[in-house]
Amino acid sequence: MEKMYDITIIGGGPVGMFAGFYAGLRDAQTQIIESLPELGGQVKALYPEKTILDVAGFVGVTGDELITRLQKQLDTMDVDQKVDTKVTDVVKKDDYFEIETNHGVTKSKTVIIATGNGAFKPRELRADNAKELTGKRLFYSINDLNQFKDQDVMVAGGGDSAVDMALMLEKVASKVYLLHRRDEFRGLEYMVDRLKESSVKVVTPYLIKRLDEVDNRLKVTSKKVKTEDDEMAMMVDDLVVNYGFISNNRQLKEWQIQPALDHRLIEVNQTFETSVPGVFAIGDQITYPGKQDLIATGFGEAPTAINVLMKEIYPDRRGPVHSTSLHRK
Template identity: 40%
Template sequence: MAEEDRRDINIIGGGPTGLFAAFYAGMRGASVRIVDSLPELGGQLMALYPEKYIYDVGGFPRITAKELAENLIAQGTQFDPDIRLEEEVRDLVADDVGFTLLTSDGRYPSRTVLIAAGKGAFAPRPLECPGYTELLGRGLEHHVRAPSIYGGKRVLIVGGGDSAVDWALALQHVTDRLVLIHRRAGFRAHAHSMRQLHEAVDAGRIHLLTFREVRAIHGEQEVTGVTVFDNRTEQEDHLEVDAVLALIGFKPDLGPLTRWGLELDRNTIRVSATMQTNISGIFAAGDIATYEGKLELIATGFSEAAIAVNHAVHHIDPKARVNPGHSTNLRVFKERERPEAAVPRSN
């Protein structure tokens, strides 16, 4: 397994806190790596409620979680962090210089670590039925990797949230036949998306079946069909399909983080006022971090990210100032806006 270059700060988690930390670290001239178990950045914003409106983030009277995530990604990636997606951090090993994170795919050394892991690594909720394990990745997926994969296919989408409804709408013109099933009549999707869904159902582009659950997934090498159970009539039907998209949400798992010797308080990590954990050089911020008076909010995560990064920078170089001052006055932005005004930096 290849060992990558040593960064100043390895950030575990690419949610709002990790993304803002990546921006802030770049602003302070620190090199960063973000590792996340999900296939896209954004944390809970993208995994749990992309189409919901958020009203309590400063500067945005109303913004969808997805738009906020897009803005955070634009801001958080401008200093070119090394981004590793679909990799769960399984272990953390201390060494002479700092720490190395171990994932399924790599070894990532850094001088400090910022844990911005929210509620833990998100893993897709499985369908609990025969055929699930055997056919996962063989026509049965939890993510849409590319809509074109479903071109001309008979596709079953399972789920009643934003993700299931949004992907049904996105794939309706691509597939040969698209069936959306949900185990209840009520959906947890944005009202605008629901209006579009009903239009597509009325136009015959999406076949909607409510009170239905997947009982079994069939196929030898690839998915060829599913058994669908009507939980009102208890009748079972067979549907021939080429692909199943199980978009029934994610469940977080703190898992490995609990085994690193960190001081825990239920499912959170205790931190000091500088976001320092009980292990020197390991900081925590966002939903995962706790202290007296903690509020689990996006806005809190931003502030904690800035505090943690400033102290991580100071931990790496005790001569570096903890407080960098205001971004309005920082040379790094002036240089980008007027490169001709750039002067060599002593740091």
């Protein structure tokens, strides 16, 4: 007989991964469906080398290490993990949902949407020759710090991640510049304080206009903000641009189930149920008053959603206690 899952988790970012583990603790028949070739979401794809400071229990953990640990935790449970599989539609049937993907259709009693930022990509630099130099001297993420060892590197951007990247690069690079179009940085106060104490040279308020490869190095030409033609050229080896990310969440509008949205985010109640009964949502994809897009927040949302939906599916089953009594191997 065709398998009927209790829970289908759409999206295998950190929040979907932890939800999968917790669903396993509750003995739920669970599948996680992830469109990328591996689990880990934004953390794995966009900042594997960054040190994350605000996950409970870790003084600091790199993105890669956190995902490795989540994967190990998830692997202790009997949860079907389907990667390279994109959910293309969710269809409501009488008392279950059909989950359509590019690899076929499965059935599930409930759904947890954990699609985060959807399909995301870095916001690109608009400057002459930027396209031609992408991947050669211009980068949008740091996958291997050693690539920048003993190089002169410029980071462009003014948010948390840009400050973080500059501080990360300081450990291996010969010289790091941080160029921003404003005089102030939007990063966490703690990071900005560390920036002030560091050897990173801050260059403000400038906007990059043009890139040229000269003698195997990169000439970065920038214009001073609010001036007519006050230009400056700097020579570096590499440029890392961190102007944030553009996400595409239009996919939700293409599904047959239509959870209520606030702009592009799913509205949920206090138990993370959407306007569609049986469909829950957690992580960066949702909105509620005071919602913070953080890993720690999503980790907290998962057990609430799962315990509530388990009560809906199995009203007679004993409710949750502590993890040690839920699962003994």
